[in-house]
Amino acid sequence: MTAFTTASAWADTSSETLPDDPLRPDEHCDLAIVGGGILGLCSGLHAARQGLAVRIVDAARIADRASGLNGGQVIAGFKYDPDWLIEHFGDKRGSALVSFGASTPDAVFGLIERERLNVPRQAKGWIQAAHSETALKAAEDRAAQWIARGVPAKILSADDVTQMTGAQGYLGGWLDPRGGAIQPFAYTRELARIAVAAGVRIAENTRISRLRRENSSWALATADGKTLHAKSVIVATNAYADGLIPGLARTLLPLHSFQIATEPLPYEVLANILPGGQVVSDSRRIVTYYRRGPDNRMLLGGRGSMAEPTSPKAWAHLEHALKRLYPALNDVKIEKRWYGRVAVTLDYLPHVHEPERGLMVAAGCQGRGVGLMTALAPRLVDYLASRDPECIPLPITPIKPIPFHTFRNIGIGAAIAWYRLIDMLER
Template sequence: MPITNHNLWRAKANDTFVSSPLKGNLHSDVVIIGGGYSGLSAALHTAQQGMSVHVLEACTVGHGGSGRNVGLVNAGLWTPPDEVETILGQVAGIKLNHALAAAPDLVFSLIQQHQIECHPLRHGTLHCATNSAGLRQLKQRLAQQVKRNAPVTLLGASNTEQRTGSNQFLGALLDPRAGTLQPLNYALGLAHAATNAGAVIHTQSPALTYHHNGQHWLVTTADGSVTANKLIHATNAYDTLSTPNTAFTSVHYAQFATRPLTAQQRKIILPNGEGCWDTNQVMSSFRVDESGRLIIGGVGSLDGKAKHTHINWAHRQLKALFPHITEYEFEYMWSGRIAMTTDHLPKITRLGNNGIRLYGYSGRGIGPGTTFGKAAATWAMTGNEDHLPIAITEPKPESYIGLKTAYFDMGATLSHWLGRRY
């Protein structure tokens, strides 16, 4: 029987990174709220620059999106680069595009430098066209990437089938800069690297309040507080504080992992280990892990009434993509939340004097989160905002958040209820 709502990444994690909750009142150069990719990258790079830094994590390291995502280390954003430059303006858009195109280089270099055991595999990603409209979209993306000298290639249907093991796609955009990893182990590795550099991480320490008292930031927890010169808020979609200034829509994403495939199946299905997602409006993904488990993902939550609709969709999706897999079961099922901004671009907003908030990776947490965290560390050290990949803006609350979340959930549920019924 499947282990419903049990996270594969948590079950196969190297360790749990045991640390103590915050107790007492402390002072630090920098206080970081959130122990995911952004917060841990910021902590590591801040500590490496000789600054004192405390991280407050509400639960455990990687509890949020950093321990629940697909594990794709993408180059760039879901939003095409031309559109990024249209939204931000050419100069600012080029700056963000360049920073995030280099994100996989940063991630894989950190893994090598700190010997993080997270099964990194840099064999690229495949953006797969499910229909003719999707193929046209990939051709447009190819032209934009080629214009920027990116080493991407558009594969035909035959080559796509050879690489994926599925005949359901008309083509795929191969990006060799990208790759896959075990996402929670990467977060745990960043946490160990940060503490080795001198950062202090307090788990089970949700921030209850934070404000600037005129001289310092004061962040309180149930059993203590931290005053600091700089504040980096990095909880993304998992903020523990209820605030009217929420600036993104929460989108749920579910994943389903089989038992390890047979040796013969592994020769056919993603033999090179690329991570994949498709061009459908309600996007889905698939990849294999280091043990050969096939992992199917799609928009939707396993914590609500539509749980069984998403589970049934995952079964149909697997059978449609890989009909030769006749015997299988989903051993693990879990879901998480994505912080989706209106323009699908990440944000850095100003919280006040010497305080910033990082969020809005819209499903691209590993590369952008690591990159934004490192940039935030440089900002904390120098105060120079020019090093940030995107300009700091004033907080702007998202309108109709509840309705938008319901819209995404309802759309995914309807799509999954109707989809693949043949």
Template sequence: MAPGEEVDLLVVGGGFLGLSTALHAREAGLSVRLVEAARIGSGASGLNGGQVIPGLKYDPETLLSQFGDELGETLVRFAAGTADAVFDLIDRHAMSVPRGRSGWIQAAHTRTALEAQRERNRQWSARGASVALLGEHEVGEMTGASGYLGGWLDRRAGVVDPLALVMELARVAGENGTLICEDDPVSSLRHTGGLWHATTRSGAAVAAKKVVVATNAYADGLVPGLRESLVPLHSFQVATAPLPPELDAAILPHGQAVSDSRRILVYYRKTPDGRLAMGGRGRQSRPRSASDWRHIERAMTRVFPALKGVKIDYRWYGRVAVTPDHLPHIHEPEPGLVTAAGCQGRGVGLMIALGKRLARYAAEGDRRILPLPIQPIRPIPFHAMRQIGVAGAIAWYRLLDGLER
């Protein structure tokens, strides 16, 4: 960064949220500097499951009940369009991103889950969404898996290569005039003289009229209390060797993404080169060896017994952020300093769509642009003990999932 650099907007974090905010802010006419602590694509935005799923964890009627008719309807409409935001952005900028849009299947492993999907289908169908319930035979044919009692198909969803997407977002943002700095985390942020002044670990400095902190699960102490308001989880994933022709034809023959209905769910998709990629929750600490992915490999052969013995070529993981209420949070602890976090497994669509709204808010200053109310940062009590608590909860949920039929 050049000495004395001053911009309209500083974006801290170069994942989906930060890059989308930067790109859309440039399109709104703002000058933008983006600072990434590591390398673009090294965090969960480049290392996630590649599923582009619209909606939130809660169904429309729950959101209307919680937020009221006006704000609830705004949130529902926003959530319904998050997948569109991704695919439209890719097309508009002719991004080189392997992708498909055949939909997402939520596969039910119990009658209780099937009833919940029936209710979800009723609510989204009433809103004209392209969704459908699947019977046991249909879900078996579409997934190639055994053991599911049925499922729910959301045709609005799709899949992307997440690393290609985050790299293309960075390319387009840079070509549109965003100044991008990598491998240099912001170490201090203070407001003085009507501007926000940021200093990086290397000693570089930038002044900005407004700041968006888009660090999500990688939040540190830059915004007081933000890290303590989130539960970071590790998403572990594996990818097989390219499947032999007979398995390639039988597993996900129509290209949908899938998540199951378990408490500790697994999710999977086919890659463009014919591999099966599957992910799920992993240990809270950093992995030490290939054995730390063994629970995913066991899940893979449970869902697809025919994959027993198929070589695993790749193993990776990323960190994701969950909020206690399972909703994304937007905060503005001081005027001109905005942060948002909490993907809840919908990060690709949610963060890219939310970045567009944050960019407009930075440019226009109208809170009605935002799909959620700005709320105070609320640190989680006993947050320092979260790893023990989360590990215990995951073990308990795995036990319950194993007992269910």
């Protein structure tokens, strides 16, 4: 029997190969970064341009995990609305978070333009489509809060959403013009390319198995006996957190984000699907997100099973959602199926930790990792250099493992299955 494989819509558009730069038995650097995703690469780039010697170590190949496999949506803000952030964190911290969240799309698109990165992108806006009256009221409130802060957002009627997306079944929503989409695999590989050009040294397929304090520096060791000595460390593994930092993995709930891509669609079929080039996330319990992809494909994603997929049936819920939204695609072939691991936190906010002086951790993207991690990275580096807490908009919190973490994962798996059933019944 042929082994089951997955393939994303992105990998066949990769950029040039990175130079092979394996870790030597005994190395020294100013900043060691564990994890070569968007956070790690942007941190390394910023640090190198500040004159630091930087080493990035990744357990896999650059862009082979979530940073290169995600849906590429660039969304401003956090899961929470501006008014909530100010009420919850107070005027000073809350306002800083609102401003930071508002800046994240500019961080991405500005970096691409400034550095002339070879990254396909569309900065045409993000639509949050509402499938219920409750969700519509929440969308209208969210849009109104951003409009009050000078963002030219637009509240959308049901007809507006139908015209802008071509999808069926929505009651309305809102358009955030700051959002958009990138090709995430190309973005991550291009970040690695310019980081290397700035002097960052990247070791792929190298797992750090132990991290320990050595007087005023840190020692990062591999299973085969190599050691990297660094003055400071950033752990940027997000959903791939393991036992390197005690308790970190148990602060996160790892989930799988599944995606599908259709075969290339003829113009007459694609013409009425997202004609303005926006990207969409909806309001269902298990969020569905979609966009146009490369080669005139339609891409759609959402939460998958907690287990690793073993057959194409694992993506059946996404194919059902695609047909529900676009009946004209009922007979279209699904050519690509893939998935990546993502992490959420219990409070649906990113977490920043400093377990010890000179050791920084950031994790928990809640579906906004492209913009969030691009914008947060230089702030982590600046904080390590200055010790100024104003550098980081998010509070630096202690690591607090989630009680009954294993049982919560089991419960989340059951909840996903239940919510997906309800979503399928709510046509």
